[in-house]
Amino acid sequence: MNYEILETKERITADNDREAANLRQAMQSRGVFFINLMASPGAGKTTLLARTIEALRGEFSIAVMEADVDSDVDAAAISDLGARVIQLHSGGLCHMDADMTARGISAMDLSGVDILFLENIGNLVCPAEFDVGAARRVMLLSVPEGDDKPLKYPLMFQVSDLLLVSKVDTLPVFAFDKEALERNVRSKNDNMSILYLSAKTGEGLDEWLDWLRREVRDFRAAAGKEN
Amino acid sequence: MNYEILETKERITADNDREAANLRQAMQSRGVFFINLMASPGAGKTTLLARTIEALRGEFSIAVMEADVDSDVDAAAISDLGARVIQLHSGGLCHMDADMTARGISAMDLSGVDILFLENIGNLVCPAEFDVGAARRVMLLSVPEGDDKPLKYPLMFQVSDLLLVSKVDTLPVFAFDKEALERNVRSKNDNMSILYLSAKTGEGLDEWLDWLRREVRDFRAAAGKEN
Numbered sequence: 001m002n003y004e005i006l007e008t009k010e011r012i013t014a015d016n017d018r019e020a021a022n023l024r025q026a027m028q029s030r031g032v033f034f035i036n037l038m039a040s041p042g043a044g045k046t047t048l049l050a051r052t053i054e055a056l057r058g059e060f061s062i063a064v065m066e067a068d069v070d071s072d073v074d075a076a077a078i079s080d081l082g083a084r085v086i087q088l089h090s091g092g093l094c095h096m097d098a099d100m101t102a103r104g105i106s107a108m109d110l111s112g113v114d115i116l117f118l119e120n121i122g123n124l125v126c127p128a129e130f131d132v133g134a135a136r137r138v139m140l141l142s143v144p145e146g147d148d149k150p151l152k153y154p155l156m157f158q159v160s161d162l163l164l165v166s167k168v169d170t171l172p173v174f175a176f177d178k179e180a181l182e183r184n185v186r187s188k189n190d191n192m193s194i195l196y197l198s199a200k201t202g203e204g205l206d207e208w209l210d211w212l213r214r215e216v217r218d219f220r221a222a223a224g225k226e227n
Numbered sequence: 228m229n230y231e232i233l234e235t236k237e238r239i240t241a242d243n244d245r246e247a248a249n250l251r252q253a254m255q256s257r258g259v260f261f262i263n264l265m266a267s268p269g270a271g272k273t274t275l276l277a278r279t280i281e282a283l284r285g286e287f288s289i290a291v292m293e294a295d296v297d298s299d300v301d302a303a304a305i306s307d308l309g310a311r312v313i314q315l316h317s318g319g320l321c322h323m324d325a326d327m328t329a330r331g332i333s334a335m336d337l338s339g340v341d342i343l344f345l346e347n348i349g350n351l352v353c354p355a356e357f358d359v360g361a362a363r364r365v366m367l368l369s370v371p372e373g374d375d376k377p378l379k380y381p382l383m384f385q386v387s388d389l390l391l392v393s394k395v396d397t398l399p400v401f402a403f404d405k406e407a408l409e410r411n412v413r414s415k416n417d418n419m420s421i422l423y424l425s426a427k428t429g430e431g432l433d434e435w436l437d438w439l440r441r442e443v444r445d446f447r448a449a450a451g452k453e454n
Binding site for chain 2: 040042071073093121124125142144152153154155173
């Protein structure tokens, strides 16, 4: 093992933290509430964003940055809803960092935008390591993935503010124990909020939308105090 | 962006390829058929390994290296079946490389072992980039993840020899189009074999076991010619 790779990574991470802090400040000044949305492949990030955009139409202007290794299927799905969206390709990398995110934001027209989502690359490991300058980190865990995931991917559960357990309409189909999940989450993160929802049936969607409304209100109050 | 990180990565990858080739040769000489098993978190890798060990008991001696960022829940599940197993922790890394794999193999007693599985870290991005010296790369894609994944994680589908579509008992619950999946797979990899199975109901398991038997037979024939 050539330990230089770890040293390089640490140096990059320190640079990243500074750049992320700058980006967070810039978004605060512009009044854009920026959320970093993370999950495994196929956990339902895009579908949740689509339902959220539809439900909050007329209330908030929502823009989305879709990050993927390749393809633009997610950007196409969001664009079909009339929301502002950009597709970012990571060049094979397993995560977005603050610099890549800043370049994505520079390429977007955010005038009038209230909420900006970054749909991060589908991965429970690398995205947890990189602050992209978001005001909040939200993660999805889908029921089919299982209740033991906090034990296997602890950092993702430690850095996220909110856990959305998705696809709860499939709870009867899978051996998924909500109590075991909550015990596993608590062993890694005392403060994480947990909500259960299904973008398919709409169950639990209101609680997520209320969380979002509350966060935007608090964000604006904090921004108002600063300005 | 500090481009040194990419240069470092290329250097590491070149070293990795040499080490992987050495490891593959060593496993060939020892007559151990070594499979690198890759998938998203929660796609069903451990459950498939458990069913495989049970089904082939008395026919093959199977050993498993469980790679995770943290925890040992998978190693415990395999150990309960009486199979030889070791738990590898990646130190936060999103993949296993050839050096980490070689260290895992050194720590195991492989005498009498016919088949060795590496259950790689749950991730569709990084593990695809690192040859770990396996004779075959097998990937799982679970039905809940969706049929568009070859478009979004092309490298994983390009480097794998066999695609196991898992959790097919949940096909009635999810919008998963087998024809779309096969079209998407073919757009990335002409030669990939595709099998459909459910470790829960046992559907399709025989085809997977037959594939394994055939591969072990061919591996032994090739090893016999060389020695």
